[in-house]
Amino acid sequence: MRKARLAIIGPGKLGRACAEIVHDAPDSVLVGIVQHATRAPAPWMKAPAVTHISELDAADAALVCVPADSVPGVAQSLLQRRIPVVECARLHGEAFLAQKAALHRIALHHKVPAIVGAGCDPGALSLFRSQFALLAPHGHTDVRLHGGGSLHHTLAASGVKGVRQALATERRTAEGALQRYVYVELEPSADAAAVEKTLAGDPLFLDEETRVFPVDDLAALEENLCGVTLERQTAARDAGHAAFLLEARFDETKLAARMMLAAARALPALKPGAYSLLDLPPGALWGELRPAIEKEWM
Numbered sequence: 629m630r631k632a633r634l635a636i637i638g639p640g641k642l643g644r645a646c647a648e649i650v651h652d653a654p655d656s657v658l659v660g661i662v663q664h665a666t667r668a669p670a671p672w673m674k675a676p677a678v679t680h681i682s683e684l685d686a687a688d689a690a691l692v693c694v695p696a697d698s699v700p701g702v703a704q705s706l707l708q709r710r711i712p713v714v715e716c717a718r719l720h721g722e723a724f725l726a727q728k729a730a731l732h733r734i735a736l737h738h739k740v741p742a743i744v745g746a747g748c749d750p751g752a753l754s755l756f757r758s759q760f761a762l763l764a765p766h767g768h769t770d771v772r773l774h775g776g777g778s779l780h781h782t783l784a785a786s787g788v789k790g791v792r793q794a795l796a797t798e799r800r801t802a803e804g805a806l807q808r809y810v811y812v813e814l815e816p817s818a819d820a821a822a823v824e825k826t827l828a829g830d831p832l833f834l835d836e837e838t839r840v841f842p843v844d845d846l847a848a849l850e851e852n853l854c855g856v857t858l859e860r861q862t863a864a865r866d867a868g869h870a871a872f873l874l875e876a877r878f879d880e881t882k883l884a885a886r887m888m889l890a891a892a893r894a895l896p897a898l899k900p901g902a903y904s905l906l907d908l909p910p911g912a913l914w915g916e917l918r919p920a921i922e923k924e925w926m
Contacts, residue, residue: 716747
């Protein structure tokens with residue numbers, strides 16, 4: 629298997645996550661990281677640090693890990709050098725389509741492919757939203773993010789017998805209802821069901837829906853806490869009343885990095901132009917790993 633030679637543009641949090649993901653992948657190799665001239669190479673870098681892409685050996689593609697407002701200029705510069713790009717700027721709706729169209733014109737002119745919106749959201753969550761809508765075309769989708777902590781509720785949950793540490797977060801649903809998510813790191817002898825029952829009966833938690841999630845390491849969760857509940861309900865008139873639910877907790881930066889690497893795998897098979905993840909067949913995101921994956925998951 630030929631390993632894809634990838635460059636990373638930007639050594640920030642996302643750039644570092646991409647470097648780690650690429651380094652560990654069996655089908656890719658990191659040829660270098662492009663950073664500002666005034667910045668010293670970081671100890672975690674396991675590849676050359678340069679100030680311009682031209683200083684690196686030929687790269688098959690570049691993962692653009694710069695702030696959203698810098699993406700168009702950086703991507704255009706790379707495409708002009710005929711280097712395929714993957715970017716994950718946080719754009720949605722008309723703004724996303726406008727950036728895709730602009731990069732599409734440049735990519736066509738220079739005869740090179742590009743993939744836009746290949747991160748967490750847009751990106752991985754976009755795939756789930758679209759697939760749920762495909763399976764239930766008539767209905768509505770609720771997306772509820774949860775992340776920020778509530779100190780008052782956290783302290784209350786921490787005082788429950790059997791709870792070593794706790795973290796309470798809250799978000800509002802699309803209808804405006806408040807939901808409480810309580811993550812608890814339990815003592816070895818604690819009963820998770822008993823802890824959940826105690827919290828559910830606490831007057832402090834009675835004013836909103838409360839869900840309790842035992843976790844192994846609360847410190848690690850709190851450091852990169854990001855969660856989402858994605859629910860698709862069919863319209864009342866549809867027979868069967870199907871419903872699809874995804875509830876996830878993840879490190880948003882690492883998830884974006886994994887999605888960017890998956891998108892990079894699809895680049896060799898693409899014609900010139902800019903693509904979103906919805907333009908790609910799912911198998912393309914596995915690249916040369918596809919036969920093994922198809923055997924395992926189909």
